[in-house]
Amino acid sequence: MKLSLGPSLFFWPKNDVEAYYQQALTSKADIIYLGETVCSKRRELRAKDWINLAKELASNSNKQIVLSTMTLLESPAEIQTLRRLCANGELLIEANDLSAVQMMHEQQLPFVAGPAINCYNIATLKVLLKQGMSRWVMPVELSGDWLRTLLQQAEQENIRDQFECEVFAWGYMPLAYSARCFTARSEDRPKDDCQYCCINYPQGRKMDSREGERVFILNGIQTMSGYQYNLVNEVPEMASIGVDIARISADSEQAFTMLDRFGKQLVHAEKYPLDGVEECNGYWHKIAGMSVA
Amino acid sequence: MELLCPAGNLPALKKAIDNGADAVYIGMKDDTNARHFAGLNFNDGKLAKAADYVHQHGKKLHVAINTFAHPCGEARWRKAVDNAVAIGCDALIIADLGILDYAATKYPDVGRHVSVQASTTNLEAIKFFKNNFAVERVVLPRVLSVQQVRQLAKTSPVKLEVFAFGSLCIMSEGRCYLSSYMTGESPNTAGACSPAKYVRWQETDKGLESRLNNVLIDRYQSDENAGYPTLCKGRFEVDDNVYHALEEPTSLNTLELIPELVKMGIASVKIEGRQRSPAYVEQVAKTWRMALDRCAKNPEQYQVEQAWMNTLANLSEGSQTTLGAYHRKWQ
Numbered sequence: 001m002k003l004s005l006g007p008s009l010f011f012w013p014k015n016d017v018e019a020y021y022q023q024a025l026t027s028k029a030d031i032i033y034l035g036e037t038v039c040s041k042r043r044e045l046r047a048k049d050w051i052n053l054a055k056e057l058a059s060n061s062n063k064q065i066v067l068s069t070m071t072l073l074e075s076p077a078e079i080q081t082l083r084r085l086c087a088n089g090e091l092l093i094e095a096n097d098l099s100a101v102q103m104m105h106e107q108q109l110p111f112v113a114g115p116a117i118n119c120y121n122i123a124t125l126k127v128l129l130k131q132g133m134s135r136w137v138m139p140v141e142l143s144g145d146w147l148r149t150l151l152q153q154a155e156q157e158n159i160r161d162q163f164e165c166e167v168f169a170w171g172y173m174p175l176a177y178s179a180r181c182f183t184a185r186s187e188d189r190p191k192d193d194c195q196y197c198c199i200n201y202p203q204g205r206k207m208d209s210r211e212g213e214r215v216f217i218l219n220g221i222q223t224m225s226g227y228q229y230n231l232v233n234e235v236p237e238m239a240s241i242g243v244d245i246a247r248i249s250a251d252s253e254q255a256f257t258m259l260d261r262f263g264k265q266l267v268h269a270e271k272y273p274l275d276g277v278e279e280c281n282g283y284w285h286k287i288a289g290m291s292v293a
Numbered sequence: 294m295e296l297l298c299p300a301g302n303l304p305a306l307k308k309a310i311d312n313g314a315d316a317v318y319i320g321m322k323d324d325t326n327a328r329h330f331a332g333l334n335f336n337d338g339k340l341a342k343a344a345d346y347v348h349q350h351g352k353k354l355h356v357a358i359n360t361f362a363h364p365c366g367e368a369r370w371r372k373a374v375d376n377a378v379a380i381g382c383d384a385l386i387i388a389d390l391g392i393l394d395y396a397a398t399k400y401p402d403v404g405r406h407v408s409v410q411a412s413t414t415n416l417e418a419i420k421f422f423k424n425n426f427a428v429e430r431v432v433l434p435r436v437l438s439v440q441q442v443r444q445l446a447k448t449s450p451v452k453l454e455v456f457a458f459g460s461l462c463i464m465s466e467g468r469c470y471l472s473s474y475m476t477g478e479s480p481n482t483a484g485a486c487s488p489a490k491y492v493r494w495q496e497t498d499k500g501l502e503s504r505l506n507n508v509l510i511d512r513y514q515s516d517e518n519a520g521y522p523t524l525c526k527g528r529f530e531v532d533d534n535v536y537h538a539l540e541e542p543t544s545l546n547t548l549e550l551i552p553e554l555v556k557m558g559i560a561s562v563k564i565e566g567r568q569r570s571p572a573y574v575e576q577v578a579k580t581w582r583m584a585l586d587r588c589a590k591n592p593e594q595y596q597v598e599q600a601w602m603n604t605l606a607n608l609s610e611g612s613q614t615t616l617g618a619y620h621r622k623w624q
Contacts, residue, residue, distance in 0.1 A: 072465050073415045074441050082417075099417030102424070118411070118467055120361035120482065123391020127425070141470045141479050149364040176469040179436035179618035182539060186531045191624040207538050208530045209509040215529060216471070218538065223464070225474055282477065288506055289474035 001239045001246060003262055004031035004166065007068035007094070008250035009174055009219060011198035014044040020250070021053060025061050028259040031245065032057060035068035035085065037096055037114075037174075039181070039220045040078045041196065047084045054091050068094040071116040072177040072221065094137075101131050110134035115168055116177075120146075122153045125163070135164040137247065140173045143286040144234065148241045164244040169231040170258045171249025172204065172217050172224040173289070182218040191221075202252050214277075215290075227280040227290055232258075232272050234284055235265040294554060295561035296585055297355065297454065298578050301333040301568055306343050308575040313582025316353035318386060319343055320567065325373040326357045327388075327410055328567040329484030337376060344380040353383040357567075359408035360484045361389045371395055378403050386432065387411075388467055390425075397426040406430040406454065410467035410481070416448050423450050430454055430560060434466045439550065439619045443557050452560035458577060459565025460610060461545040461617050462486075463525055471524055476506045487523045494519075503527070520611055546605050546614035548581075548597045551588045573608055580604050 005024055012020070024032050034057075035050050036042050045053065050067060058065040067085050070078060079099060086093055086103040095101045096114035104111040112135040113119060113128050119136060128136070138147055147167070154160040184194035186205055204217035204224060214226035231238065231246070238246060248258045264270070274281060274292050285293035298314035300306035309317045320326025322334040335343055340356075347354040356377035362370040370392045377385055378400050385403060387393045388410035396405055407413050407422045409432040422428045430452045433442065446453055464471070472486045473479035480486045491506040501513045503522035510527035513519045520526065520542040529538040545565070547554070554562060562585075564577050580601045588595040606612050617623055 071468070072412075072436065073418075074437055076416070076444060079415055079417055097415075097418060098413070098421040099415050102417045102421040105421075116468060118361055118388070118390075118481065120389065121364050121367055121391050123362065123367060123394060124389060125391075127390040127394050131425075139470075139481075141473045141481070146364060153364060173470075173474075175474055176464040176471050177436075178464045178539075179438070179624045180463060180540070181624065186534075186538065190622050192621060205531055210512060210528065210530055210535060211509050212530075213508060215475075215508060218531065223471060223539070283473070286477065288477040289470065291477075 001235070001243060001266055002030040003028055003259055004033060004245050004247045005029040005255060005259065006168065006171065006247045006249040007033040007035055007037050009038055009172070009222065009224070010202055010204060010251070011039070011042045011196070011220065012044070012202055012252070013199065014049070017045060018053065020252070021057055023256065025057060025063065027256050028263040029063060029248070031064045031066060033066045033068045033094055035094075037068050037071055038222045039198070040070060040075075040081065041194065042198065042220075044199070047081045051085065051088045051091070058091065064092065066092045066094050066112060068114065069096055069100045071096040073097055073099055074179070101128070105131045108132065112166075113137060115140055116174065122150060122157065125150070125154065126159065129159060129162050133163055135166055135245075137166040137168065140168045140175070140229070141283055141289060144237060144241070144284045145286060147243070151242045160242070165242065166245035166247055167231070167238055167243050168229065169238070169246040169248065169262065171228055171251055171255065173229050174222055175216070175225055176223040178221050178223070181221050182223065183220050186218055225280065225289065227278055229283070230274055230279045230281055231284055232261060232265060233274070234281065235262060236269045239266070294559055294585065296578070296581050297561045297563045298574055299564055299567040299569070300343070300574060301328065301330075302335070302571070303339055303342060303346070304571040305569075305574045307346060308571045309578050310347060310350050310352055312575050312578035314352065314578050316355055316383070316561070317343075317347055318355040318357055318567070320357045321373050321376070323369065323373070324482070324484045325360055325370050327359045327480055327484050329360070330489070330568050333568060340376060341380045344382065348381065355384040355386055355406065356382045357386040357408065358392060359386050359388040359410045361481045362392055363482060367391070374400070384430070393422070393426045393428070401427070404429045406432060408432055408467075409434050409456070412465045412467040414465065416445060419445070419449050419451060432563065435462055435545065436465045436618050438621050438624070439553060440621075442559070442619070446557040446559060454561040454563055455554065455559055456545060457547045457562035457564060458545060458581065458605065461540065461543060461615065463540045463617070475508055475524055487521070492522055518611060526610075541613065542611035543613040543615050544609035545617045546602070546609070547616060547619060548584050548601055548605070550616070550619060551584055552592045552595050555588060555592060576604055576608055
């Protein structure tokens with residue numbers, strides 16, 4: 001099983017992004033995803049900057065570099081930017097919306113179907129394979145059992161060798177996308193006057209219940225899990241059912257430590273007790289996502 | 294512009310037709326549709342009766358098969374398509390790519406509408422559905438502004454349907470896992486958001502508390518109206534500030550947009566609420582019929598009547614309505 005560093009879902013200053021990915025080159029990740037997936041107003045790096053950074057990373061390492069693309073695309077300008085990314089001519093694309101699937105299919109190029117593409121069953125996998133999908137990232141809300149069944153069906157239908165399977169295995173999970181910017185709202189401003197305030201919250205804004213229970217993280221138009229998903233103890237099971245890649249979601253605090261830890265798990269699995277206050281693994285075990293099994 | 298009304302049972306369907314709906318949408322009595330609530334929806338016998346009633350009145354029936362098929366249950370989704378076609382439905386509303394593929398291959402002549410749950414918000418995504426499944430209509434999620442809808446309507450190769458009235462889902466539909474994160478049951482796979490079996494009400498010293506799977510969603514003082522604890526409409530704390538961090542309990546109401554939607558060439562305005570009562574469907578259908586007819590007669594002079602607004606506000610969550618994402622400032 002390989003390890004990937006997922007795209008940073010947060011909004012960071014350009015210098016920080018560049019420094020982060022230099023560090024990523026020395027990390028345990030075999031695959032690095034980068035690019036803006038949440039909000040088109042985040043322009044510290046524009047499309048050409050992302051492409052240049054990705055190409056530079058690709059030429060300086062033997063890691064696979066993948067350009068991740070936006071999830072909720074609403075305007076022609078956003079589609080233009082997506083087109084520029086998809087036509088980069090060199091790098092693999094992670095499609096997080098069917099618009100990107102459409103563009104990659106037109107160019108007859110392979111793509112990664114990201115976690116925001118709703119692919120829940122074998123019939124949908126086949127549709128995406130026909131479009132050119134080479135890797136499938138499972139939607140975060142699905143369980144280990146669901147995945148096992150699906151991968152077995154792919155074996156039976158002789159299509160399992162046509163795609164790699166990746167699982168979001170660590171980090172704050174992207175759970176929802178809205179027209180509304182919740183970070184701007186938290187500062188009592190409309191989205192059109194957001195003043196790019198996401199940049200002040202490099203790990204998002206915490207939203208708790210009135211009893212102090214951590215519920216969600218507000219990250220612009222995206223709502224994330226309040227707890228960090230952690231499948232470190234499920235690494236052997238993931239490997240045994242045929243998961244090809246475990247994704248560690250980029251964050252500014254722990255992602256590199258987690259890449260080390262997951263890397264060690266692949267060699268010699270140990271049990272790490274989860275801290276139920278900050279972590280969760282419920283989805284994998286078919287219970288509430290925020291729970292710990 | 295078609296008025297498309299919801300029905301969770303036969304009495305509601307009859308009210309919709311009798312009060313001016315051009316078409317009605319319904320779902321099966323299982324997890325193949327996104328309003329999978331106890332006591333709601335249509336079994337095979339009722340499905341046939343629904344089709345008869347609608348067609349006797351010269352109207353149209355759309356069947357929503359708009360959740361995502363389980364790996365061990367694909368046969369159930371395919372059977373739902375077969376049954377809907379067998380009773381002569383006029384359109385299938387589908388979200389799952391695999392099920393769309395099945396319907397397009399097996400029943401090329403039965404109209405396919407892309408469900409709002411498929412989260413289709415731009416021209417390229419619309420092209421994807423048209424090229425692969427020859428869909429005749431796309432239902433837009435409640436995340437686009439009026440300007441964005443107008444732009445899409447100008448260029449879309451297929452007809453567009455928009456949400457006009459009802460509960461306001463503020464997330465891009467089909468891409469919201471908040472409910473499964475909290476309860477383990479997903480609208481995408483189980484067909485219900487914030488399911489009733491996880492709801493608990495409790496009178497406490499601090500006020501009336503509503504919980505979803507034990508997470509405190511809201512707490513009401515005696516002078517406040519308590520609403521159903523849909524998890525995105527509760528009050529939460531962000532850095533010591535307690536407020537409706539995601540959205541207030543409110544409903545979408547777009548009566549004032551009717552002339553604009555007509556001008557854009559929107560094919561259909563959809564009323565949300567298959568889970569609501571026949572009386573609700575009757576009131577909403579009647580009000581919207583009046584408004585649409587008024588606009589058709591004289592679009593330049595069209596004005597929203599206060600009486601219509603009052604009727605709809607009384608049927609709305611928290612007695613409040615909003616233009617939602619159609620209005621940029623809401624965003």
